[in-house]
Amino acid sequence: MLLNFIAFLLQINIEEKIKNAPDKDYEIGIVIGTYLPFVLLAALAYFTYYKAKNRKDLEE
Numbered sequence: 001m002l003l004n005f006i007a008f009l010l011q012i013n014i015e016e017k018i019k020n021a022p023d024k025d026y027e028i029g030i031v032i033g034t035y036l037p038f039v040l041l042a043a044l045a046y047f048t049y050y051k052a053k054n055r056k057d058l059e060e
Contacts, residue, residue, distance in 0.1 A: 014034055021027045
């Protein structure tokens with residue numbers, strides 16, 4: 001119930017923001033701000049996987 005409420009509050013209508021953007025720079029900022037968290041999360045997941053895979057203390 002609470003998770004659904006939080007997800008509802010976090011919904012952002014990107015198309016509407018781009019349509020109402022005052023200029024191209026604002027549109028670029030919206031796109032970067034939308035995709036950057038996902039890119040950073042994927043990079044963090046890869047880094048964690050790489051470090052765990054190459055741990056020296058697990059080798060016998």
